[in-house]
Amino acid sequence: MGKKLVALTGDRPTGKLHLGHYVGSLASRVQIQEDHRQFVMIADAQALTDYAHEPERVRENILQVALDYLAVGIDPKKTTIFIQSMIPALPEMMMYFLNLVTWNRLKHNPTVKAEIQQKGYGEEVPAGFMVYPVSQAADITAFKADVVPVGEDQIPMIEQTVELVRKFNRMYRTDVLVEPKVVLSKVARLPGTDGREKMGKSLGNAIFLADSPDDVAKKVKGMYTDPNHLRVEDPGKVEGNPVFTYLDAFASDRIKVEELKAHYQRGGLGDSVVKKYLLDVLIAFLDPIRKKREELAKDPGSVMDLLREGTCVANDVADTTLKQMRQAMGILYF
Numbered sequence: 104m105g106k107k108l109v110a111l112t113g114d115r116p117t118g119k120l121h122l123g124h125y126v127g128s129l130a131s132r133v134q135i136q137e138d139h140r141q142f143v144m145i146a147d148a149q150a151l152t153d154y155a156h157e158p159e160r161v162r163e164n165i166l167q168v169a170l171d172y173l174a175v176g177i178d179p180k181k182t183t184i185f186i187q188s189m190i191p192a193l194p195e196m197m198m199y200f201l202n203l204v205t206w207n208r209l210k211h212n213p214t215v216k217a218e219i220q221q222k223g224y225g226e227e228v229p230a231g232f233m234v235y236p237v238s239q240a241a242d243i244t245a246f247k248a249d250v251v252p253v254g255e256d257q258i259p260m261i262e263q264t265v266e267l268v269r270k271f272n273r274m275y276r277t278d279v280l281v282e283p284k285v286v287l288s289k290v291a292r293l294p295g296t297d298g299r300e301k302m303g304k305s306l307g308n309a310i311f312l313a314d315s316p317d318d319v320a321k322k323v324k325g326m327y328t329d330p331n332h333l334r335v336e337d338p339g340k341v342e343g344n345p346v347f348t349y350l351d352a353f354a355s356d357r358i359k360v361e362e363l364k365a366h367y368q369r370g371g372l373g374d375s376v377v378k379k380y381l382l383d384v385l386i387a388f389l390d391p392i393r394k395k396r397e398e399l400a401k402d403p404g405s406v407m408d409l410l411r412e413g414t415c416v417a418n419d420v421a422d423t424t425l426k427q428m429r430q431a432m433g434i435l436y437f
């Protein structure tokens with residue numbers, strides 16, 4: 104049997120995880136851990152690139168994100184879960200990578216550009232935020248990840264990482280760094296409840312894995328649909344209608360979903376009926392996750408212990424890679 108492929112992914116502890124995370128990344132992580140060497144990182148240092156003023160928010164959400172992981176079935180016996188800022192090799196690797204990328208290249212990263220606009224930074228963007236794709240390149244390469252299962256917004260980050268790996272290996276005549284590949288999930292970008300193209304934890308348009316049935320009901324009721332579907336008898340649009348996108352992602356009864364779509368497009372099917380069905384589907388999906396999460400939340404000490412153990416393992420791996428890099432660069436002095 105050959106060596107297991109390595110997978111690395113992460114989440115910023117800026118809030119609890121939501122349905123977008125589930126379909127975009129968590130679901131594949133649960134699969135991948137069965138036959139990969141998987142690392143999952145809680146990216147607190149990256150969260151501080153735009154939440155430096157709210158360190159307590161970042162700190163508190165480390166536990167929340169870890170609870171979400173465990174509740175969806177990421178198994179710490181199969182997956183190494185760790186905290187980014189406790190791995191000192193990562194910022195050191197980033198320093199060496201920063202010399203291999205131009206400022207101009209960083210300015211043209213489409214995801215970063217969109218986020219700068221969304222956060223209203225203009226020219227006053229924190230330098231740490233501007234260079235977070237390089238920090239991500241360090242995260243991915245430190246663990247020699249072969250695959251990175253992520254949502255669509257992360258494609259430019261992986262492209263940046265591949266460029267850095269190639270440049271590093273070529274410049275220092277080595278093969279220590281591994282080129283990662285993106286693995287996109289079935290739903291690479293789940294829209295928000297407000298119809299915006301991405302559900303985001305900082306965007307106020309998310310249904311969280313930890314939401315109570317009442318919260319989910321309120322959010323589904325208030326969901327954006329087809330704005331031109333004014334009367335029940337009017338024909339409605341299914342494309343770009345997040346209610347149907349969510350049904351596609353979470354309903355197992357495909358026939359029923361196709362029937363609803365056809366009926367909606369013909370006219371005569373009210374938004375409230377489709378939303379009621381979506382609510383049933385989401386409650387059935389979220390119920391076991393929320394219950395498991397509540398159980399685990401009773402013992403936060405054990406969850407932190409798991410993170411400490413994972414971080415210890417991750418540190419050894421990252422230190423080894425850093426040493427190999429320094430050796431390749433000829434700067435491992437003693």
Ligand code: ATP
Nearest residue numbers: 114115117123127253254291292293302303304305
């Ligand atoms: P923030 O607004 O703080 O950036 P976020 O909701 O974008 O939060 P991240 O922690 O940045 O979440 O992303 C973690 C992972 O989840 C990434 O792989 C990302 O592609 C994926 N992801 C996040 N939102 C979605 C979504 N709406 N659809 C699909 N994948 C998503």
Ligand code: MG
Nearest residue numbers: 115256303304
């Ligand atoms: Mg994000």
